[in-house]
Amino acid sequence: AQTVTQSQPEMSVQEAETVTLSCTYDTSENNYYLFWYKQPPSRQMILVIRQEAYKQQNATENRFSVNFQKAAKSFSLKISDSQLGDTAMYFCAFSRPKNAGNMLTFGGGTRLMVKP
Amino acid sequence: EPEVTQTPSHQVTQMGQEVILRCVPISNHLYFYWYRQILGQKVEFLVSFYNNEISEKSEIFDDQFSVERPDGSNFTLKIRSTKLEDSAMYFCASSEEGQPSPDTQYFGPGTRLTVL
Numbered sequence: 001a002q003t004v005t006q007s008q009p010e011m012s013v014q015e016a017e018t019v020t021l022s023c024t025y026d027t028s029e030n031n032y033y034l035f036w037y038k039q040p041p042s043r044q045m046i047l048v049i050r051q052e053a054y055k056q057q058n059a060t061e062n063r064f065s066v067n068f069q070k071a072a073k074s075f076s077l078k079i080s081d082s083q084l085g086d087t088a089m090y091f092c093a094f095s096r097p098k099n100a101g102n103m104l105t106f107g108g109g110t111r112l113m114v115k116p
Numbered sequence: 117e118p119e120v121t122q123t124p125s126h127q128v129t130q131m132g133q134e135v136i137l138r139c140v141p142i143s144n145h146l147y148f149y150w151y152r153q154i155l156g157q158k159v160e161f162l163v164s165f166y167n168n169e170i171s172e173k174s175e176i177f178d179d180q181f182s183v184e185r186p187d188g189s190n191f192t193l194k195i196r197s198t199k200l201e202d203s204a205m206y207f208c209a210s211s212e213e214g215q216p217s218p219d220t221q222y223f224g225p226g227t228r229l230t231v232l
Binding site for chain 2: 033044105
């Protein structure tokens with residue numbers, strides 16, 4: 001079974017600064033996907049970024065980027081130029097490909113507060 | 117941009133009653149999922165559905181739960197006899213079969229279920 005661990009229950013950052021959220025996972029699979037989802041106070045789950053394990057290049061999506069270290073099973077999210085609207089819970093998630101059963105396994109979340 | 121929709125946004129029910137939560141997945145998606153999130157806890161997988169049958173389910177998804185795709189657009193989750201511990205946010209998600217992102221799950225806004 002896969003497990004996903006987010007070791008930082010809460011973090012805060014000043015507006016316009018950079019913050020990094022940590023995520024580690026455990027799996028014996030070689031091919032899988034990793035995701036970061038954002039959950040604002042409305043509780044909607046919004047996809048932030050995804051990474052395919054077979055790709056060495058780290059995914060980037062505007063101000064959001066990841067540091068994917070496959071050997072270390074680490075998948076951190078960097079938010080640059082933090083904005084007040086980035087305040088939310090952030091969940092790291094793991095899935096196998098569809099042909100292997102692709103339920104998402106979530107970490108416990110990190111609550112990020114962006115301060116003005 | 118197409119999105120997953122869910123109704124109702126909030127459902128209040130008495131213990132022992134049956135509830136049906138409804139979802140309309142993104143139109144060209146073929147894989148459907150239900151997740152739940154008890155307040156303050158992590159998001160948990162319930163069930164995945166493809167080609168008119170359950171493809172994977174978790175231990176939470178016991179005989180009290182069922183899913184159905186009654187027509188070409190809706191995907192429902194039924195809880196036969198609700199318990200207090202079923203109170204949670206229920207998320208529907210869907211993913212497409214082909215490229216460009218076949219394994220990315222897109223979430224609806226959730227239905228908050230309160231069992232009294």
